[in-house]
Amino acid sequence: DRNIRLETGAHVEYLEASSDARTIAAVHYRQDGRLKKVTPKLVILSAGAVNSAAILLRSPSPNGNGLANRSDQVGRNFMNHNSSAMLAIDPRRRNTSVYQKTLMLNDYYLSDGKGGRPLGNVQLLGKIDGHILRANVKLAPKFALDFMAGHAVDWYLMCEDLPDPESRIMVDGKDIVMQWRRSNMQSLDGLTKVMRENFRACGYPIVLSRPFDKRTPSHQCGTVKMGDDPATSPLDPFCRSFDHKNLFVVDAGFLPNSAAVNPALSIAAQALRVADHIRKTELVA
Structure with missing residues (x-):
């Protein structure tokens, strides 16, 4: 499909907000030892509960708190069954x-x-x-x-x-720091x-x-949770960032609780729901 370009061996380092901070202007990634960027109209972040939070926290922002983080909840509420x-x-x-x-x-x-x-x-x-x-x-x-x-x-x-x-993912330079309670x-x-x-x-x-001890990942989730209130949640119920209207975070990070079952099918169902929402609201000809 000529409308799709797949970049392999590309490691996303951070996102860049627009001058008014209302959208994501660029995605910066490293490939073959070089720092590159793309400037998409729409950004869907799906790096998993740990890495999606880390990318947002590493992204430059005026308050140094990362992007999509007006609520100060990015990286918080980490859950692992x-x-x-x-x-x-x-x-x-x-x-x-x-x-x-x-x-x-x-x-x-x-x-x-x-x-x-x-x-x-x-x-x-x-x-x-x-x-x-x-x-x-x-x-x-x-x-x-x-x-x-x-x-x-x-x-x-x-x-x-x-x-x-207080159960959370933090970043220290290139390192990810996990404080799991x-x-x-x-x-x-x-x-x-x-x-x-x-x-x-x-x-x-x-x-x-x-x-299973803390070394065993068991359905990590919750670090970029969805909700109805931008004061307490980074994402709305369709996984759109309250802070940046062209950013969606679609992975286990959006789950507001972990329940006591494997969340894979719930994540897939929400991803399909979000995809349909994006098609209707962002991809209208």
Whole structure:
């Protein structure tokens, strides 16, 4: 298509606002060691929750706070699901599945089953093998880890991480600094407890679990959130910047909360909604 030009090996460094700051005038990127720029009429930033926020924060602005950031919320409200791996092990039964991913349950999504707090989502993890276990339990003998993996049903427990303005992405020169404040760990503890009880009641004598730590990305989102009020949100409900009318940010950063499910389909649905909005409002002949 002659209307499309794809630049490969191009790393976007920052955006440049127009003289009146109402639009984005240029996108500056580095390619083959040279700094270049394009001057588009429309800018759609989709670099992911971490990098989209970093690009905006690095972009020059009169107050030094980055672009699209009148609300001072760009980079804030970073969320990353609280999650654990759980192995339900029965030494009497061998699990020969290659990749098990056909079962999930939301029985504890809205409450703990006893009228208490919401917990989260439970789904099959895939299939863990001895090599994966060895990376996390280095002192155990490999034959024992292979036996455990071969007799386990592997589960993924996922709980909501709540938005917190002090949980944030910042930039320090070329470096990205993450200050992640985990929240709602009580729900993960509660979900782990109730699922351990359930699996033991089902006849699995050994149930092991381990939370994923801060090194594990689990659906990072929330850093350029959408909302109705420009004083508290960088984006409107169609992901358009309140500050720069030709800028849209369309990735997981727009999510105002993380819920307790994989957000990929919600992100895709919102992207289609935004694309239709852009077609009707920006691309009218």
